[in-house]
Amino acid sequence: MIEPKWQTAWDQQQAFRAFNPGEEIPASHPFAARHGVAGAVTAAQLPPKFYILDMFPYPSGAGLHVGHPEGYTATDILARYQRAQGRNVLHPMGWDAFGLPAEQYAVKTGQHPRVTTETNIANFTRQIKSLGFSYDWSREIATTDVEYFKWTQWIFLKLYNAWFNPETNRAEAIETLKYPADCITEAQQRAYRDAKRLAYVSEAPVNWCPELGTVLANEEVIDGKSEVGGFPVIRKPMRQWMLRITAYAEKLLADLDTIDWSDSLKEMQRNWIGRSEGAEVDFQIANCQLPIAEAKIRVFTTRPDTLFGATYMVLSPEHKLVPQITTAAQKEAVEAYKNFAATKSDLERTELAKEKSGVFTGAYAINPVNGEQIPIWIADYVLASYGTGAIMAVPAHDTRDFEFAQKFNLPVVQVVQPPNGQTAWQGFTDDGVAVNSGFINGLPTPEAKKKITAWLAEKGLGHKTVNYKLRDWLFSRQRYWGEPFPIIWKKDAAGNLYHEALPESALPLLPPTLEDYKPTADGQPPLARATDWLHLPDGSLRETNTMPQWAGSCWYYLRYLDARNTDAFVGKEVEGYWMGKSEVTKPGVDLYVGGTEHAVLHLLYARFWHKVLFDLGQVSTAEPFYKLVNQGLILGEDGQKMSKSRGNVVNPDDILVEYGADAFRLYEMFMGPLQDSKPWNTKGVEGVYRFLGRVWRLFVDETSETEFEQAETTATDKANFKLLALIALNASIKDVPATPAQLKALHTCIKKVTEDLDAMRFNTAISAMMVFISEAMKWETQPVSVLAAFLQLLQPFAPHLAEELWSKLQALKAGAPATSLPYAAWPKYDAALLVEDVIEIPVQVNGKLRDVIKVALTATAAELEALALKNENVQPYLAGKNVKKVIVLPKKLVNIVAV
RNA sequence: GCCGGUGUGGCGAAAUGGCAGACGCACAGGACUUAAAAUCCUGGGACCAUAAAAAGUCGUGUGGGUUCGAGUCCCACCACCGGCACCA
Numbered sequence: 001m002i003e004p005k006w007q008t009a010w011d012q013q014q015a016f017r018a019f020n021p022g023e024e025i026p027a028s029h030p031f032a033a034r035h036g037v038a039g040a041v042t043a044a045q046l047p048p049k050f051y052i053l054d055m056f057p058y059p060s061g062a063g064l065h066v067g068h069p070e071g072y073t074a075t076d077i078l079a080r081y082q083r084a085q086g087r088n089v090l091h092p093m094g095w096d097a098f099g100l101p102a103e104q105y106a107v108k109t110g111q112h113p114r115v116t117t118e119t120n121i122a123n124f125t126r127q128i129k130s131l132g133f134s135y136d137w138s139r140e141i142a143t144t145d146v147e148y149f150k151w152t153q154w155i156f157l158k159l160y161n162a163w164f165n166p167e168t169n170r171a172e173a174i175e176t177l178k179y180p181a182d183c184i185t186e187a188q189q190r191a192y193r194d195a196k197r198l199a200y201v202s203e204a205p206v207n208w209c210p211e212l213g214t215v216l217a218n219e220e221v222i223d224g225k226s227e228v229g230g231f232p233v234i235r236k237p238m239r240q241w242m243l244r245i246t247a248y249a250e251k252l253l254a255d256l257d258t259i260d261w262s263d264s265l266k267e268m269q270r271n272w273i274g275r276s277e278g279a280e281v282d283f284q285i286a287n288c289q290l291p292i293a294e295a296k297i298r299v300f301t302t303r304p305d306t307l308f309g310a311t312y313m314v315l316s317p318e319h320k321l322v323p324q325i326t327t328a329a330q331k332e333a334v335e336a337y338k339n340f341a342a343t344k345s346d347l348e349r350t351e352l353a354k355e356k357s358g359v360f361t362g363a364y365a366i367n368p369v370n371g372e373q374i375p376i377w378i379a380d381y382v383l384a385s386y387g388t389g390a391i392m393a394v395p396a397h398d399t400r401d402f403e404f405a406q407k408f409n410l411p412v413v414q415v416v417q418p419p420n421g422q423t424a425w426q427g428f429t430d431d432g433v434a435v436n437s438g439f440i441n442g443l444p445t446p447e448a449k450k451k452i453t454a455w456l457a458e459k460g461l462g463h464k465t466v467n468y469k470l471r472d473w474l475f476s477r478q479r480y481w482g483e484p485f486p487i488i489w490k491k492d493a494a495g496n497l498y499h500e501a502l503p504e505s506a507l508p509l510l511p512p513t514l515e516d517y518k519p520t521a522d523g524q525p526p527l528a529r530a531t532d533w534l535h536l537p538d539g540s541l542r543e544t545n546t547m548p549q550w551a552g553s554c555w556y557y558l559r560y561l562d563a564r565n566t567d568a569f570v571g572k573e574v575e576g577y578w579m580g581k582s583e584v585t586k587p588g589v590d591l592y593v594g595g596t597e598h599a600v601l602h603l604l605y606a607r608f609w610h611k612v613l614f615d616l617g618q619v620s621t622a623e624p625f626y627k628l629v630n631q632g633l634i635l636g637e638d639g640q641k642m643s644k645s646r647g648n649v650v651n652p653d654d655i656l657v658e659y660g661a662d663a664f665r666l667y668e669m670f671m672g673p674l675q676d677s678k679p680w681n682t683k684g685v686e687g688v689y690r691f692l693g694r695v696w697r698l699f700v701d702e703t704s705e706t707e708f709e710q711a712e713t714t715a716t717d718k719a720n721f722k723l724l725a726l727i728a729l730n731a732s733i734k735d736v737p738a739t740p741a742q743l744k745a746l747h748t749c750i751k752k753v754t755e756d757l758d759a760m761r762f763n764t765a766i767s768a769m770m771v772f773i774s775e776a777m778k779w780e781t782q783p784v785s786v787l788a789a790f791l792q793l794l795q796p797f798a799p800h801l802a803e804e805l806w807s808k809l810q811a812l813k814a815g816a817p818a819t820s821l822p823y824a825a826w827p828k829y830d831a832a833l834l835v836e837d838v839i840e841i842p843v844q845v846n847g848k849l850r851d852v853i854k855v856a857l858t859a860t861a862a863e864l865e866a867l868a869l870k871n872e873n874v875q876p877y878l879a880g881k882n883v884k885k886v887i888v889l890p891k892k893l894v895n896i897v898a899v
Numbered sequence: 900g901c902c903g904g905u906g907u908g909g910c911g912a913a914a915u916g917g918c919a920g921a922c923g924c925a926c927a928g929g930a931c932u933u934a935a936a937a938u939c940c941u942g943g944g945a946c947c948a949u950a951a952a953a954a955g956u957c958g959u960g961u962g963g964g965u966u967c968g969a970g971u972c973c974c975a976c977c978a979c980c981g982g983c984a985c986c987a
Contacts, residue, residue: 766923767923
């Protein structure tokens with residue numbers, strides 16, 4: 001009964017509304033009372049902001065499991081803590097509501113995905129609200145709201161109408177693009193412009209998943225299978241929308257140093273971006289009919305120092321020079337191999353990876369450093385999409401080249417001497433000393449690289465360069481339940497298709513109503529079924545792809561700032577206040593908590609969008625999320641990952657019925673460090689439930705509670721919160737001054753809880769409160785002031801119980817006006833109250849503990865040494881030995897070194 | 900293969916280089932009760948010893964090292980978890 005009472009009260013008061021600059025603050029709101037502000041105030045008049053964000057959930061039909069509320073509880077505790085510390089706390093919640101399950105359900109039943117989505121959101125809302133989180137629900141958003149995805153489409157237009165200017169090193173409006181001299185006609189300029197946009201169309205082979213009926217981004221393909229569902233993925237050439245995230249590779253990498261994320265997460269992003277420094281080198285093709293300028297093959301290598309050891313070259317089967325250099329004799333074999341490589345699915349490519357394959361083209365290239373003719377092969381171990389799609393093979397010092405050379409009997413020439421004479425040079429890939437390498441002989445690898453790169457540059461044969469593994473982001477999906485692209489397709493006079501953006505005034509572009517959500521018979525996306533929608537009066541066609549689920553989650557944290565703004569995706573002043581940096585506030589989101597599964601997808605995409613918006617002057621920080629913490633997985637009671645098939649899923653609803661939200665919250669935090677994975681144990685919930693019971697019994701008079709229980713069982717109205725008034729406080733609670741011992745217990749607890757919350761050590765904070773309660777239970781009288789301070793510490797963890805007891809305690813305080821607990825100023829500890837007069841000092845002999853002595857705090861080093869040496873438990877260990885040295889750390893320990 | 904992380908009682912865990920195991924679960928014993936539940940109190944790393952204790956020895960994945968002193972720092976190895984993986 002306590003929990004619904006307070007949840008209702010918080011709702012009615014809008015207790016956790018976060019106020020924007022310029023927003024009307026009701027004088028009756030506790031925030032106004034705490035900070036002495038009311039009415040509309042400027043950003044400068046508001047207290048410093050604290051933006052604490054959860055990764056918003058996908059509202060699935062299954063509802064919450066116990067993993068979701070772990071992060072939410074942690075952020076809620078900190079939100080409440082920061083509120084008590086006097087911050088203006090922004091703590092919002094919303095829904096990542098586009099997605100496949102609702103669409104698949106629609107395909108099966110014909111029910112509109114929106115209906116399914118709304119039902120699921122309602123269920124999630126109920127579950128989340130039952131946990132007593134202090135979200136500002138007035139800012140709730142769903143990515144599927146028309147008013148939300150209008151702005152998602154708007155941001156897409158920003159990307160579409162921007163290009164990355166390498167000279168200024170940032171994105172700029174497409175209008176600033178200068179055309180080359182030979183770009184004259186409208187069509188030429190359009191083609192040039194379209195090729196530069198941050199959102200562009202590509203015809204490249206994509207990851208097609210037949211089972212899901214859609215393409216997937218590289219990041220969504222794991223081991224040749226779809227991340228969702230584990231279905232096979234094949235490569236298929238298709239026309240697709242791409243986002244030029246590669247233009248931001250360097251910034252995405254470099255700015256990791258400016259944010260407070262875990263090392264492992266940063267490392268994952270670094271690996272994904274995959275920067276590598278090296279050189280591009282041109283190899284002339286021997287005896288070639290092509291014009292001299294075109295008759296060369298450019299390769300990328302991180303080991304230019306091994307150039308003397310390049311004994312053959314390999315092109316990817318898709319390389320554009322392959323048809324031109326292949327000799328008549330090899331034509332058939334090369335064609336066959338190309339077909340073989342093209343039809344292989346990604347999965348097969350991975351499986352066949354162990355065995356190298358390839359075909360000789362019949363052509364030769366000239367090694368620029370020694371003029372030797374080396375054969376040119378094609379092989380699928382060289383990827384078309386990385387570097388230049390061609391390599392120089394140095395079998396002696398590259399594992400893959402070595403395997404290939406062994407299989408096809410190609411020559412292997414040593415050019416690096418391993419530093420350790422024992423190591424075989426064949427297949428040695430680390431740094432060493434250059435040998436058999438002409439003018440770089442004798443140089444260690446780093447110097448050899450430098451010297452030969454400089455030599456290549458001087459001769460015009462090559463230059464230093466940087467490559468990234470990161471690929472552009474495949475941004476279109478063949479789905480119904482996603483944001484439609486605000487794009488139309490037209491034909492020019494010559495009959496060529498081209499695309500054009502809708503004007504901003506045409507937003508939002510709604511998806512059409514459909515009877516059938518399946519793709520069309522000829523493989524077109526479901527939107528193509530809506531012929532009325534598809535065809536515009538002027539003969540142009542709408543784009544039928546939709547955006548991926550990531551689109552909505554790329555910027556939701558910005559919409560929360562100003563969720564009901566109809567004029568802009570976010571107001572400028574509002575954005576500046578919540579994301580801005582000051583002496584006390586961090587730039588961007590102060591704390592973002594979510595699962596590690598989004599390490600490279602969501603977090604990379606969102607950073608990319610944010611950087612584009614930053615370049616375009618739409619937001620004020622270069623990074624969206626200043627501090628990020630990944631909560632660990634909660635495993636089932638069997639220590640296995642929770643899953644339906646294992647039958648070890650714990651439903652929070654069941655725990656709530658049995659133990660209540662406060663115990664649930666407390667247990668989730670008490671299990672262990674937030675970042676660690678740990679198994680669920682319902683018995684553990686009982687432990688913290690017992691603790692809350694002890695808190696309750698410390699405060700409450702037993703007789704009155706019995707009366708309440710009787711009244712409750714006979715009451716007709718189960719939600720009659722007034723019955724709670726029957727419960728009286730324990731007679732031992734009095735408005736009297738606290739004793740020194742009581743103050744010491746309290747302030748020890750305040751110190752520990754405060755420090756632990758600052759460091760996000762929730763489990764040890766709870767244990768400190770347990771220690772305090774055990775202590776307080778022994779007291780004959782409990783001063784109101786001490787218990788009130790304790791309730792303030794407890795409030796972030798167990799807000800319902802704390803509020804109820806607080807409200808009763810306030811009545812007992814003579815004359816003091818009732819303060820709203822969530823806005824009561826966080827207690828400060830007084831270090832002077834914590835000092836002991838007599839302390840215990842361990843005494844060691846040769847590092848082993850032999851006794852513990854009690855001494856005055858003020859005992860000097862000399863006194864401690866004397867006490868330790870004559871200690872009777874220490875004496876036996878000194879017998880027959882010389883005391884060589886005595887280490888004395890006043891207030892800490894004594895260690896006697898004796899031999 | 901490469902990168903990152905983690906190894907502490909029966910279990911979840913705690914410990915600025917300074918008394919290892921706080922707090923909690925489970926367990927055992929006791930109090931209250933006709934009884935049970937709830938609650939309260941007590942105990943608890945292992946070994947050795949003992950009627951019981953005290954004392955003692957060992958103990959933080961393994962093996963070395965640094966230090967007066969190591970769960971904590973360094974080196975090597977093992978196991979598990981996560982990520983990447985023909986990226987030249």
